[in-house]
Amino acid sequence: MIVVVGAGITGLAIGHELLESGEDFIILEASDRVGGVVQSGKVGEHVLDWGPQRGRLTPDFRERVTKFGLDDELLVAETNLGLLIYHDGGLRRVPFSIPEMFTTDALSLRGAIRVLLEPITAGPRDNERVDAYFRRKVGSEAYDTLVGPFFGGLYGSNPADMDVEVALAPILSRAGVRRSLLATLIKRGRISAAPAFSFQDGMERLPQAMAEALGDRVRLGAPVELISATRSGWVATVGDTGERIKAEQIVMATPALAAATLLEHQAPRASATIRALNHNPIAIVHVTADLDADAMGFQVAFAESHRALRGVTFQHCLFNRHRLFSAFLGGSLNPAIVDADDALLANTATKEFEDTTGAPAEAISVWRTQMPAWDLSWRALKDLRMPVGLHVAGNWHTRAGLPGRFAEAKSVTASVLGLSTQSPDEQL
Template sequence: MRVGIIGGGITGLALTHYLAEAGIDSVTFEGSSEAGGVIQTRHVDGRVLEAGPQRMRKTPGVVELAKAAGVEDAFVEAGTEKLYVYADGDLGRAPLSIEEFLRTDLLSWPGKARMLAEVFTRPGMEQESARDLFVRKFGTEAYENFIGPLYGGIYGSDPAEMPAAYALDSLMEREQKAGSFLQAFRKRVGQGSKAPPTSMERGMQQLPNAVAEHYSDRIEFETPVTTVEAVGDQFHVETTDGTETVDHVVCTTPASVTADVLGDIADGVAELDSLRYNPLALVYLDANLDGEGFGYQVGYGEDLHTLGASWNASMFDRDGVHTIFLGGMHEPELVSESDDRLAEIAIEEFETVTGTEASVIDIARLEPGFPAWDQSWWALEDVETPEGIDLATNYTARMGIPSRVREARELAESITDRAENEPAAPSTDANRATPAASDD
């Protein structure tokens, strides 16, 4: 059995690792000259700047990958998990436990009482939007002051545009088991088993770079796949370098690329071209902020362009670096503004929120950006891949890096089973997936 993997982001690289461990032959085609996909780290004047994910949970899967690539000593853990929301003109600590909830100044006492009334509300419904569900269950104040900004911030999206059926699938499942969202949240927090937030010494991309180097004999860079054709029981993977014949194809690319590459041989896949992504601009500031935590999101009642800020300096001791996020679903057009304009907005609003002066280190633009998980996601309902082709992507399953690694492991096990001619469990359910409700 020879497997062709399309894409050398974290999913494709983790799959490369697990297949190698299982003794299955594979080749990974990466269109660009770099490993990591959206995990991109820049080094500017000795500073580490993250253009994609700012951190990941240090789960056993992530540690295993790092060990295989020989970089397990390069993890740096965040000292604190404090997260803030800028609401009503002030920074308030987002409640991540029941005690913090009672203390938070992001909510008035009537707002807190309204939240606790969640147990008396009807369960979440697939056809409502994430916003409607949150407002119905927790009230408008809680939604606008922290639930909306924190949840929407994960995707740079607007929860009013995100169908609960996709966006909150796994939360609604947990609600059913626990009886209410709050009970589910309490149980999860009470278990205290969350892996610590982490990065790597040289930044997030150090992990995919190391995995790619370790498996360099299985990866072909600067080799974009153009199409895949079914030929008997096998597949011809057409690349700019020629044709490779494989027995199994796993596609990990962004939706529009998947639509191009597999559109002719998999039902409904051409429609993936319509999946919306939210573009982002990232402005890296140098500031001497006396703050401790991950950073902040901006409440929906505030008249600011800023979506949120990552305090890289506090999280991972990154030498004064603070990352400001602009654009997203709320203002996608902002991403096309000039560097000067983006810098001006970021500096001015950072000072408004934190009272601290800042200067610009660099600016990055991320397109296509975050999967939006909005109404366009209904296109996934019609996706059906033929035997021998799997999608393993952050729009058909959970988005966080640990989940991408976990899906790769499960898929490798399923492919190994098939290679051994044993009946295999279905690997991915492309028709109904859910994004990460947190960054796992």
């Protein structure tokens, strides 16, 4: 028996990998719903997402949509939607090719020419920070205006507090970048990505469909309170009832703090390492407005540091969700704003939305969450050691984003199956 703790995307993806392998397993979820941070709902006529706002419809993901019976619910954005940056008092087009660098008003001529010098710069240096790397590669103007806000926005972090080896090198490797960023762009002609996607009732439909396919292998309202070792494996103790479930191995597909708590007695050093990881507070304020903009959304340039608003997703343009926009506030650049009450957050979001877009807005939902910062505290994960038969997984452990969750599910399952084929003596 394999016990998976947590029915977020990662835990459910691990469940499907185990199902295909023929392993006996159960997924235990503390709450009364699946999906973890992937959460959707309706406010009035509007479908809102309070976690990830969209995914990328790569060929692999297109197959998953079909596998989980979601074809009829799929929403796919137009492929020609661009991105905007709020800089120097206006929304400006983000360039996705070398010619566009010289036609956009997001960069000066000097800034665009400096980007062209990137191929003669060296690759990453030992212990280099992400901001220093990008400034050295593309220049300070392109970094402050474009690269920094969009890369930092992935985590709600300041790239000055992020390590290249930990936070950036894996991304560059997957993109096929060796030394030069621009050489890859020249080869491809322009930066392109798979189209954005969601579902009619929001992104939560994905974990819901995944859980439906697993049936009674997913148990809700089953919080694991304690993990303990036995001579032959492990025991997971569930909730106030004290139910004890014997397991050969346990996978903790939970947020970092929950994993740290479960590991306190069995792996105190690992627990302390995980507990020390920083997370950035984020406020998501959904607003309605009359704004027609042919884009996926915008980020706010670092020069606009006085603003609490860091970015906006245009649901109206992406998925034809009438007049709906998702505003993001806080992060490491302004964490205190997230502690404000709902009224102040709503007022701040609507005021800054109007300041940046020119369109009056009305807030319809205020939500708070946290994002793994992937900052310098993540350096310690390189030395994370787990007891045999215990595994951790999640967006704090390896690559964030939906593709990362399915990729980690494969790697964790391979580790679990490798141990399952060994005798106890071999595992020692």
